[in-house]
Amino acid sequence: MDAADVLRLLVATSVAGSVSALLVAACARPLRRWAGAGCAYRAWWAVPLAMCAASLPAREVTVAAAPAEAVGMLSANAGQTTDALATQMLSSGLDWQVALLSIWGLGIAVVLIAQVVGHRRFAAGLGRLRRRRDGLFGAETSEGLPAVVGLRARIVLPADFETRYSPDEQALVLAHERVHVRRRDVWWNLLATLLCAAHWFNPVGWWALRRLRLDQELACDAAVLAARPDSRRRFAEALLKSGTCLQSRTLACQWPATHPLKERIEMLGQIIPGRRRRAAGTAVVMVVGSMLTVGVWAAQPPRTVAADAVHVETKNVGPMAPIDPAPLSGRAAAERAAAAAGLRLRDADALDGAPTRPWLERETPARAIIMAVAASRGLDVVPDGDGLRLVAQGPTRVEYDAGSRTLELQLKDVPVGEALRRIADATGRRFEAANGVSLTQPVSMRMQSVPLATVEALIDGELDGARLESEAAALRVVAAPEKRGRAPRKPPLR
Secondary structure, rough: OOHHHHHHHHHHHHHHHHHHHHHHHHHHHHHHHHOHHHHHHHHHHHHHHHHHHHHHOOOOOEOOOOHHHHOOOOOHHHEEEHHHHHHHHHHHHHHHHHHHHHHHHHHHHHHHHHHHHHHHHHHHOOOOEOOOOOOEEEOOOOOOEEEEEOOOOOOEOOOOOOOOOOOOHHHHHHHHHHHHHOOOHHHHHHHHHHHHHHHOOOOHHHHHHHHHHHHHHHHHHHHHHHHOOOOOOHHHHHHHHHOEEEOOOOOOOEOOOOHHHHHHHHHOOOOOOOOOHHHHHHHHHHHHHHHHHHHHHHHOOOEEEEEEEOOOOHHHHEEEEOOOOOOOOOOOHHHHEEEEEEHHOOOOEHHOOOOOOOOOOOOOOOHOOOOOHHHHOEEEEEOOOEEEEEEOOOOOOEEEEOOHHHHHHHEEEEHHHHHHHHHHHHHHOOOEOOEEEEEEEEEEEEEEEHHHHHHHHHHHHHHHEEEEEEOOOEEEEOOHHHHHHHHHHOOOOO
């Protein structure tokens, strides 16, 4: 995974997390009234699930493609042109991508350091913890307490716990904190904070974290009141005695309100839903969350995978041609490939004059080799009984698939200007050429399901003293004197 892939993944997960968080937050209040605060709290699981779905590989759409030797034969150095294009793209885009990743990593480090420092200060402010006979811990201070602190989920009580709360209120407060322990809320807070740290640049994430913490507290309040329905008044009095806390900590679930106390008090006046309604609400949350997760994954644009002759499975493409890195005449390479596939190659004499080069230097389907050699002579390959027959290529054809943004081309000795004009017409754009630019050099191309950008890049590499500019509304050839000084090219393959 390169820098561009990491940036795309960050954007995808950030968008998915933001959309799902906004949906959950919008549904939280209706869910609390209908199915209880616990159901609204569980709905937040949809956010990390949606982010995971956005990070999964998108579905693949396989398009047929002729082998490299057959589809890109503008010139003998077409491979060099493609390499130069890739180098140019990397040199122009790599610097800013690496810079963005560096800033991203620095931001994560700053957020995590701030979280660690803040928690250490909070823990140090508690003073020396004294273990009580009931297994709880007493602090030397009262600010931000009582709370469940640390990954070991210790319940820490303020120094004035016995004097601040009545015995009944103490029981309610401890019941609330024990719900945090039972649900391992400290660990979920840690997970949510790590997700926010990874997306520190997204303000929706930090807002959603605060809403999550509020729903967490409301869920614990609801669980306590469901077990003690007659304790609403004493519970409200305990909340009012606790006051507020200035800032919540990642590894602490604090009883004093770090969010609007009004919402916690309002919930005390609501009727607690029955068990069946809570179960139905949980089922609805699970179904809708699953649908949202699947929808996020399905919304990703599909990955277009070319059925490259080098990478497709042998069982799908037939026998493979034998590997021979030595330069061979086109006819010899085609005949070897036909023999490996057990096919009769009719009219093999028509391949005389095909270029001599290492046709078999890598493992390639036998039919692909024959097609490549035939294309170099301006011929098509058609089945003929137990063999293959060579015929002259058909008329010039340019077809564009807007859905996959791919081209199907068949050009033979067509001036490059005419080829570009046909591509512009097929893609619904106007064609413009600067005065004085020569576009008469002939090109021969035969491509199937090849990305439009690839075709344009190959043609741009073949222009002398000109540069191809591709825009949404126009395909334009402009003068580029700096390209005149490049090394002379080899004659084009036919």
